[in-house]
Amino acid sequence: MSEIKKIATRDSYGRTLVELGKKYENLVVLDADLAAATKTCMFRDAFPDRHFNCGIAECNMIGIAAGLAATGKIPFVSSFAMFAAGRAFEQIRNSVGYPHLNVKIAASHAGISVGEDGATHQCNEDIALMRVIPGMVVINPADDIEAKAAVKAAIEYDGPVYLRLGRLAVPVINDRPDYHFEMGKGVVLKEGKDVTMIATGLTVAASLEAAQMLKQDGIDAKVINIHTIKPLDEELVIAAAKETGKVVTVEEHSVIGGLGSAVCECLSEKAPTPVKRIGIYDVYGESGPALELLHKYGLDGEGIYRQTKKFLEK
Amino acid sequence: MNKLELQKVANEIRKGIITGVYNAKAGHPGGSLSAADIFTYLYFEEMNIDPKDAKKPDRDRFVLSKGHTAPGLYSALAHRGFFPIEDLKTLRKVGSYLQGHPDMKMTPGVDMSSGSLGQGVSAAVGMALSAKISKESYRVYTLLGDGEIQEGQVWEAAMFAGANHLDNLIMIVDNNGLQIDGKVEDVCSPYPIDKKFEAFNFYTIQLEDGNDFDQIRAAFEEAKTVKGKPVVIIAKTVKGKGVSFMENEVSWHGKAPNGEEYEIAMADLEKAGAALCQK
Numbered sequence: 001m002s003e004i005k006k007i008a009t010r011d012s013y014g015r016t017l018v019e020l021g022k023k024y025e026n027l028v029v030l031d032a033d034l035a036a037a038t039k040t041c042m043f044r045d046a047f048p049d050r051h052f053n054c055g056i057a058e059c060n061m062i063g064i065a066a067g068l069a070a071t072g073k074i075p076f077v078s079s080f081a082m083f084a085a086g087r088a089f090e091q092i093r094n095s096v097g098y099p100h101l102n103v104k105i106a107a108s109h110a111g112i113s114v115g116e117d118g119a120t121h122q123c124n125e126d127i128a129l130m131r132v133i134p135g136m137v138v139i140n141p142a143d144d145i146e147a148k149a150a151v152k153a154a155i156e157y158d159g160p161v162y163l164r165l166g167r168l169a170v171p172v173i174n175d176r177p178d179y180h181f182e183m184g185k186g187v188v189l190k191e192g193k194d195v196t197m198i199a200t201g202l203t204v205a206a207s208l209e210a211a212q213m214l215k216q217d218g219i220d221a222k223v224i225n226i227h228t229i230k231p232l233d234e235e236l237v238i239a240a241a242k243e244t245g246k247v248v249t250v251e252e253h254s255v256i257g258g259l260g261s262a263v264c265e266c267l268s269e270k271a272p273t274p275v276k277r278i279g280i281y282d283v284y285g286e287s288g289p290a291l292e293l294l295h296k297y298g299l300d301g302e303g304i305y306r307q308t309k310k311f312l313e314k
Numbered sequence: 315m316n317k318l319e320l321q322k323v324a325n326e327i328r329k330g331i332i333t334g335v336y337n338a339k340a341g342h343p344g345g346s347l348s349a350a351d352i353f354t355y356l357y358f359e360e361m362n363i364d365p366k367d368a369k370k371p372d373r374d375r376f377v378l379s380k381g382h383t384a385p386g387l388y389s390a391l392a393h394r395g396f397f398p399i400e401d402l403k404t405l406r407k408v409g410s411y412l413q414g415h416p417d418m419k420m421t422p423g424v425d426m427s428s429g430s431l432g433q434g435v436s437a438a439v440g441m442a443l444s445a446k447i448s449k450e451s452y453r454v455y456t457l458l459g460d461g462e463i464q465e466g467q468v469w470e471a472a473m474f475a476g477a478n479h480l481d482n483l484i485m486i487v488d489n490n491g492l493q494i495d496g497k498v499e500d501v502c503s504p505y506p507i508d509k510k511f512e513a514f515n516f517y518t519i520q521l522e523d524g525n526d527f528d529q530i531r532a533a534f535e536e537a538k539t540v541k542g543k544p545v546v547i548i549a550k551t552v553k554g555k556g557v558s559f560m561e562n563e564v565s566w567h568g569k570a571p572n573g574e575e576y577e578i579a580m581a582d583l584e585k586a587g588a589a590l591c592q593k
Binding site for chain 2: 026028049050052055056057059060061062063064065066068069070071072073075090091094095097098100107
């Protein structure tokens with residue numbers, strides 16, 4: 001995979017904000033002393049009058065965003081996923097979600113691929129926290145191309161959006177001329193008949209790798225990229241489940257409350273199907289280089305292959 | 315409006331508070347009554363608003379950060395003409411647009427949903443920042459409880475407002491001295507309130523009697539002269555003001571009067587109203 005270009009989705013976010021800043025005069029960006037890490041520093045340098053550093057005070061930052069949105073601005077708010085979705089959960093729920101304000105929460109450093117900072121900064125719970133808020137859109141882009149498209153879709157949509165972004169540079173897998181992003185629509189990346197692998201975020205590329213390994217064992221896996229976890233593309237999920245009879249979900253997030261849960265909620269009610277949820281199994285992360293952690297927690301191609309194989313052998 | 319006219323309006327607003335809470339059989343009369351004169355001054359004298367055009371873009375904004383005193387805000391909005399006074403009786407009832415805490419999506423004249431303490435003030439700061447960004451001239455007013463300022467988020471908001479010189483922001487602390495569990499200084503003292511805000515780069519105005527319209531007027535007039543700093547008006551008020559048995563009684567923070575108590579409360583207010591008409 002070394003020849004494949006790798007870009008962190010936080011970089012894609014930073015660059016797209018600058019692009020949108022020219023088009024949208026009411027775009028305002030807030031950060032909480034992490035502009036260099038979340039990449040809103042790019043927007044700050046291009047539009048210093050529309051970038052506000054709130055200091056290390058995420059709860060207030062969300063409230064300020066609510067006030068900006070209530071008076072016609074489109075605020076993009078950034079911090080690490082842990083401190084946006086985690087610390088400021090109730091502010092997002094009550095000041096943004098409840099009045100359905102047009103606030104975009106772009107949270108970087110999601111998942112264990114934060115790496116060396118360790119468990120306190122590795123948020124494996126944000127999808128669950130954001131998904132439970134009525135009216136919240138939750139998007140977890142897989143690569144640079146998708147992240148850019150997601151930021152543009154978010155600004156065009158009138159309402160609260162949670163964008164999950166990563167620190168780690170990840171393979172660009174959507175670099176094709178016909179790429180099209182539609183909020184709430186999953187993307188079939190590979191057809192297959194034996195099992196459906198439904199992945200999100202950086203595990204999409206890893207799931208494609210796993211699918212290649214499964215192929216060598218004679219297993220034909222369908223691979224779906226779910227960038228929008230809420231609203232979930234239920235139609236696609238149900239059709240794929242009926243088609244292949246078995247489903248594996250893959251996410252760099254707790255198996256409780258994230259994509260796996262969303263898929264199970266859908267299928268158990270509408271098309272009962274055996275599902276294996278691959279993700280973080282109700283534990284905290286730890287320090288270490290991101291790639292080593294993804295390997296240890298079974299979220300690289302090999303780990304996903306191994307777990308899928310075991311599930312299918314049952 | 316002159317002082318007497320404001321006093322008469324405030325008395326009617328107090329009746330609306332009691333009527334709403336009585337009919338709901340729940341709600342927060344104490345802090346609604348303590349702030350009734352401030353609500354009156356804001357909606358009948360101070361703010362640039364239009365009940366016929368509730369969302370006009372250049373209006374002054376108000377955020378009730380102490381959202382549980384929604385009965386006071388609703389009564390002020392109803393008496394100002396945003397919706398029928400009769401509807402105050404639907405407070406907290408299923409299907410009513412008068413929710414237990416303010417809801418900007420449902421109630422005409424409500425600029426921000428609030429009620430989870432400490433959050434409204436941040437939204438107000440955001441609105442003030444928004445006006446600065448787009449060079450608009452409206453002001454933003456927000457009313458906080460003295461118990462509410464125990465919330466850390468209030469000080470995050472204050473730090474940002476001070477650091478960003480938001481002189482179009484006027485915070486009012488309804489310093490009635492009581493919160494659910496007792497006196498604010500006994501529960502977890504927020505005092506000195508003025509020195510805290512000064513340290514956060516606010517211009518501080520002490521309003522010795524926040525139930526007196528001459529003093530309320532003077533405070534807001536002074537607030538509007540301030541340049542380069544946000545303003546906080548720390549208003550000493552009487553919780554339950556205007557209803558004899560509710561005044562300075564912590565038990566009336568969040569409960570409704572029964573039938574007998576309702577009659578006494580309304581009689582108190584009728585008497586006060588009659589006295590004002592004699593002036």
